[in-house]
Amino acid sequence: NAGVTQTPKFQVLKTGQSMTLQCAQDMNHEYMSWYRQDPGMGLRLIHYSVGAGITDQGEVPNGYNVSRSTTEDFPLRLLSAAPSQTSVYFCASSYSAGGDNSPLHFGNGTRLTVT
Amino acid sequence: DAKTTQPNSMESNEEEPVHLPCNHSTISGTDYIHWYRQLPSQGPEYVIHGLTSNVNNRMASLAIAEDRKSSTLILHRATLRDAAVYYCILRLNSGGSNYKLTFGKGTLLTVNP
Numbered sequence: 174n175a176g177v178t179q180t181p182k183f184q185v186l187k188t189g190q191s192m193t194l195q196c197a198q199d200m201n202h203e204y205m206s207w208y209r210q211d212p213g214m215g216l217r218l219i220h221y222s223v224g225a226g227i228t229d230q231g232e233v234p235n236g237y238n239v240s241r242s243t244t245e246d247f248p249l250r251l252l253s254a255a256p257s258q259t260s261v262y263f264c265a266s267s268y269s270a271g272g273d274n275s276p277l278h279f280g281n282g283t284r285l286t287v288t
Numbered sequence: 289d290a291k292t293t294q295p296n297s298m299e300s301n302e303e304e305p306v307h308l309p310c311n312h313s314t315i316s317g318t319d320y321i322h323w324y325r326q327l328p329s330q331g332p333e334y335v336i337h338g339l340t341s342n343v344n345n346r347m348a349s350l351a352i353a354e355d356r357k358s359s360t361l362i363l364h365r366a367t368l369r370d371a372a373v374y375y376c377i378l379r380l381n382s383g384g385s386n387y388k389l390t391f392g393k394g395t396l397l398t399v400n401p
Contacts, residue, residue: 215375215394265331
């Protein structure tokens with residue numbers, strides 16, 4: 174059981190380039206989300222999804238797009254990378270979006286540097 | 289959204305108990321209290337959660353105040369591997385903004401040998 178898998182682990186981009194951070198879970202989880210973590214800032218929610226075809230914005234959505242075409246995958250797209258998007262990105266999932274208290278399962282993160 | 293307040297950092301000695309506090313004075317009756325920890329260079333991992341009663345699992349214990357405005361994560365015998373950032377968050381037992389699970393800065397726990 175792989176849990177939550179994020180790829181790539183590391184990425185360097187030039188300003189203006191685009192890329193997609195991949196997140197996949199094999200636990201049939203309904204809820205998936207993306208966080209970014211900057212030094213001294215804790216985890217900040219970017220986007221989340223409560224099921225296939227449903228996404229919504231978190232605290233810091235600007236500059237990022239998401240889609241949820243399948244239950245398993247929740248990619249995060251940077252359309253035009255900026256140095257301010259240099260961060261560590263974590264994907265997390267849980268069995269349900271609400272109504273019970275299934276814990277969040279996190280991936281190991283993608284470290285992104287934009288130069 | 290209900291907020292939590294934690295000390296920025298705490299220090300402990302190995303083999304001693306550690307009590308990590310969390311204040312959540314605006315908690316509502318249906319909010320669950322969740323704790324996560326993040327070891328260096330890793331993603332956060334779930335530790336424990338509870339609603340009203342104290343909870344125990346193999347990792348820790350959670351003591352919840354009678355008025356639910358505060359809680360304490362208890363590590364009974366700290367080890368060097370417990371050095372991490374500990375996050376206390378509230379998870380609403382309903383929809384809507386429940387889904388916006390927000391983390392604060394957490395408490396950095398240092399364990400001295």
